[in-house]
Amino acid sequence: MDKNEILAKSRTEKNKEYEDKVLTRGQVYGFFTVITVCLLLTAIDLIFLGITNTFNYAAILFAFATSIFVYSFVKTKKKRYLIGSIVCALLFAFALTSYIIMALK
Numbered sequence: 001m002d003k004n005e006i007l008a009k010s011r012t013e014k015n016k017e018y019e020d021k022v023l024t025r026g027q028v029y030g031f032f033t034v035i036t037v038c039l040l041l042t043a044i045d046l047i048f049l050g051i052t053n054t055f056n057y058a059a060i061l062f063a064f065a066t067s068i069f070v071y072s073f074v075k076t077k078k079k080r081y082l083i084g085s086i087v088c089a090l091l092f093a094f095a096l097t098s099y100i101i102m103a104l105k
Helices: 003-050 055-076 079-104
Strands: none
Touching: 003 055, 003 079
């Protein structure tokens, strides 16, 4: 392998690492954006509209978190992502069920 091939391979590897870092940061910013919007909408519903059934926002939040954990587990096979997937899926099921029950009352 000559010098140019080694440099090209190094650039490709560094580019992949940078791309992975950007995607991870994008997921983090997206997650915090969803949290912020859900909390804002919950506050508006509770304070200004008097709506007490805000489980729909929790369901959205936990569905988003579940999808991130499931994807991370599938790609890495790390146990912590599996546990996060299960916990968030259960919380999503609880929030959705609570929302439906309260909506039908």
